[in-house]
Amino acid sequence: MAVASKKIPAPDEVRIQTALLSVSDKAGIVELARALDAKGVRLVSTGGTHKALMAAGLPVSDVSELTGFPEVMDGRVKTLHPGVHGGLLAIRDDADHKAAMETHGITAIDLVVINLYPFEEVRAEGGDYPTTVENIDIGGPAMIRASAKNHAYVTIVTDPGDYSTLLDEIANGTTRYAFRQKMAAKAYARTAAYDAAISNWFSEALDLAMPRHRVIGGVLKEEMRYGENPHQKAGFYVTGEKRPGVATATLLQGKQLSYNNINDTDAAFELVAEFLPDKAPACAIIKHANPCGVATAPSLAEAYRRALACDSTSAFGGIIALNQQLDAETAEEIVKLFTEVIIAPSVSDEAKAIIARKPNLRLLAAGGLPDPRTPGLTAKTVAGGLLVQTRDNGMVEDLELRVVTKRAPSAQELEDMKFAFKVAKHVKSNAVVYAKDGQTAGIGAGQMSRVDSARIAAIKAEEAAKALGLAAPLTRGSAVASEAFLPFADGLLSAIAAGATAVIQPGGSMRDDEVIAAANEHDVAMVFTGMRHFRH
Numbered sequence: 001m002a003v004a005s006k007k008i009p010a011p012d013e014v015r016i017q018t019a020l021l022s023v024s025d026k027a028g029i030v031e032l033a034r035a036l037d038a039k040g041v042r043l044v045s046t047g048g049t050h051k052a053l054m055a056a057g058l059p060v061s062d063v064s065e066l067t068g069f070p071e072v073m074d075g076r077v078k079t080l081h082p083g084v085h086g087g088l089l090a091i092r093d094d095a096d097h098k099a100a101m102e103t104h105g106i107t108a109i110d111l112v113v114i115n116l117y118p119f120e121e122v123r124a125e126g127g128d129y130p131t132t133v134e135n136i137d138i139g140g141p142a143m144i145r146a147s148a149k150n151h152a153y154v155t156i157v158t159d160p161g162d163y164s165t166l167l168d169e170i171a172n173g174t175t176r177y178a179f180r181q182k183m184a185a186k187a188y189a190r191t192a193a194y195d196a197a198i199s200n201w202f203s204e205a206l207d208l209a210m211p212r213h214r215v216i217g218g219v220l221k222e223e224m225r226y227g228e229n230p231h232q233k234a235g236f237y238v239t240g241e242k243r244p245g246v247a248t249a250t251l252l253q254g255k256q257l258s259y260n261n262i263n264d265t266d267a268a269f270e271l272v273a274e275f276l277p278d279k280a281p282a283c284a285i286i287k288h289a290n291p292c293g294v295a296t297a298p299s300l301a302e303a304y305r306r307a308l309a310c311d312s313t314s315a316f317g318g319i320i321a322l323n324q325q326l327d328a329e330t331a332e333e334i335v336k337l338f339t340e341v342i343i344a345p346s347v348s349d350e351a352k353a354i355i356a357r358k359p360n361l362r363l364l365a366a367g368g369l370p371d372p373r374t375p376g377l378t379a380k381t382v383a384g385g386l387l388v389q390t391r392d393n394g395m396v397e398d399l400e401l402r403v404v405t406k407r408a409p410s411a412q413e414l415e416d417m418k419f420a421f422k423v424a425k426h427v428k429s430n431a432v433v434y435a436k437d438g439q440t441a442g443i444g445a446g447q448m449s450r451v452d453s454a455r456i457a458a459i460k461a462e463e464a465a466k467a468l469g470l471a472a473p474l475t476r477g478s479a480v481a482s483e484a485f486l487p488f489a490d491g492l493l494s495a496i497a498a499g500a501t502a503v504i505q506p507g508g509s510m511r512d513d514e515v516i517a518a519a520n521e522h523d524v525a526m527v528f529t530g531m532r533h534f535r536h
Contacts, residue, residue: 008093010152013174018087019111020063021053022046022079022140024118025160030056032113032163039173041111046079047071066107079139088112088146092153111175112147113157113166116140116190120197120240129205136198141191151184152177158190193217197240200377214388216379221247227259234259241376244345244368245269252347253355254362261319261362264289265341268321271426273369274395277323277345280438283307284426286319290445294423296438301329306439308337309468311460319343323369326351335361345369373398394531396421401527404507404516409525412437413479413502417527420481421504425533431483432457432491434475434500441474442498450482450491458498475499483533485509489518496522506532 019041023029026049033043033053043060045053053060064071066083079085087109090097101108117137127135147156155175157166162183169179196217203211218237227234236257238247246265251257257265268286271294275282281300285293285307293310297303300322308315319341320334326342328350334342335358342355343364355363376391396418403409409417420435427433428446432453435441442461444453461473476499485508486492492503492515503519507528519526 008091008152010177011093012177014110014153014155014177014180015174016041016110016155016170018042018044018107018109019113020044020046020084020087020109020143021049021060021113022063022143023049023113023115023160024137024140025115026052028160028163029053029113030058032167033058033060035167036111036170039170044109079143082106084109084143085146088143088154089150090153091150109147109154111155111157111166112143113163114140114144115158115160116144116194119194119201123197123201124240124242132201132205137194141194144187144191148184148187151180155180156183156187158183158187162186193219209390210388214386216377216386216388222256224259225256232259236262243370243374243376244366245370246343246364246366249343249364249366252352252363252365253359254341255360257341257362260288261341264319265321265343265364267426268319268341269343269366270370270372271423272321272323274372274422274425275323277369282323284321285310285315286321287314287317290428291423291426291440291443292318293443294440296419299329300324300327301333304330304333310440310443310464312337312464312467326355326363328354331355392425392533392535394425394533396529399529399531401504401529402507403525403527404512405519405524405526407520407523407525409479409502409527413525414527416479417481417502417504420479421483421529421533424481424483425535427483427535429483429534429536431481431533431535432495433481434458434461434478434495434498435481436474436478439474441478450484450486451488451494454480454491454494454498458494461498473499477501479504481505483535485512485532486515487511489515492518492524496524501525503527504529506530508532 019036037058044063045060046063050062063079069081083106086106090101117135119135122132122135144158147154169175196215199215218239221236221238224234226232246262264286267289268284271291272282272284275296280296281303282296283303284291292314293307295303295306297306317338317340320339322344325346325348326344327348331351331354339361341362343366345366345368347365355361373393373395375393378389378391380387416435419438420433423440424431424433430447430450430453432444434457442457444457447453458475461475465473478500479502480495480500482505485506487509488511501524503526
């Protein structure tokens with residue numbers, strides 16, 4: 001049953017007379033407190049914040065003066081008291097509430113400045129179980145929620161970034177209702193994200209793959225000019241996960257990343273991370289979240305040139321991801337073509353200077369490569385719901401490949417198979433990828449028919465061969481990968497017609513025998529991985 005409202009209109013202006021300051025992050029708090037004191041605001045504080053303000057020579061009361069009760073249990077209990085929460089929740093214009101405050105000596109609190117124990121940071125740094133639990137804030141969220149509920153009278157500030165805005169607001173000693181509403185909304189979003197981080201950590205710690213309630217929280221990193229299309233609004237939220245990538249990267253130069261830039265850059269960097277930098281330099285070029293060229297080579301510049309050769313037309317205006325530090329030679333090659341974004345683990349000073357010739361080219365240094373084997377979650381919204389799954393962290397190196405044809409693949413064919421299967425994992429389904437000598441020869445993505453994907457990839461290879469002046473497309477003598485099983489022999493026959501001599505696929509079709517027979521008939525080697533990589 002709903003609780004009835006007192007129906008007392010909220011005042012527009014509320015004078016700030018008493019402020020409660022209790023922060024984990026002390027940045028800027030002394031300066032804020034000094035400004036409040038200059039306006040005649042009574043300061044009340046707790047624990048470490050109280051010590052910091054006292055050390056700065058500010059007149060500040062301990063919260064125990066409001067509660068008449070000392071901090072106990074190592075500070076676990078200090079603000080959970082009617083002397084605090086009564087001052088936060090009291091309806092100032094209600095006679096019964098005013099009488100209760102007078103009877104029990106409760107002081108009205110007009111401004112609350114709080115930031116919470118650093119649970120997210122401790123979790124991200126891999127704190128042990130007891131340490132992580134100890135960094136779950138209890139009193140802070142309770143005060144935030146109480147203050148935000150009573151925003152008709154109380155101003156709540158949870159973000160140090162809002163301190164200057166607060167001081168501008170109270171220039172005349174009061175806050176407006178619209179400001180208090182805005183701060184209350186921000187406060188509830190903060191506690192929601194905080195609780196989401198805690199609940200998700202418990203799910204991980206206790207190996208609860210799909211808990212009854214799943215909440216995904218994030219912090220707005222930047223509001224975007226628009227979303228996928230100009231009529232859509234968008235924002236980029238970060239979850240606090242320390243996985244190297246577009247969310248944690250430093251923008252070294254260039255315009256603000258767009259919604260589509262971020263989506264494509266993430267796809268590019270996750271793909272190139274499949275290729276370990278200590279084995280060989282690698283480059284992936286992405287367009288509309290699909291790779292148009294991927295390659296490894298003895299040098300990064302050569303890897304870029306080989307990736308570009310796969311489909312230089314589609315690469316125009318694309319995203320380039322590298323698995324090693326961007327060097328000067330590679331930078332010189334990249335600036336020859338219009339490119340939207342480059343992302344690499346790091347960038348040399350010489351490369352920075354070269355890329356600076358293209359001031360609109362966005363250059364990102366990620367600080368490392370994401371580990372493709374790391375577990376995690378991905379989410380996608382649907383009407384009325386949220387689809388959540390574990391990250392596809394399957395690696396072909398970890399799979400037991402099963403040769404199912406009379407002819408086993410050669411050593412080179414096997415390497416090309418693995419290369420193609422790594423790329424196919426990052427191509428929208430239905431996906432078919434041809435590869436030869438550590439280079440994609442043709443990529444077919446996102447078709448309703450797998451046969452069409454095989455044909456499109458072959459056409460791309462033929463066009464690339466013409467552009468490069470080759471006598472034959474690179475699909476001749478290539479390995480071909482399908483990210484899901486081949487349901488019929490027709491897809492295989494299309495790949496064979498394009499020149500493929502080896503095939504890697506998950507297997508598991510009702511017609512596997514038919515597909516295997518077709519491979520044997522054409523002396524094609526085939527292996528089954530037992531793992532599918534659908535990507536929608």
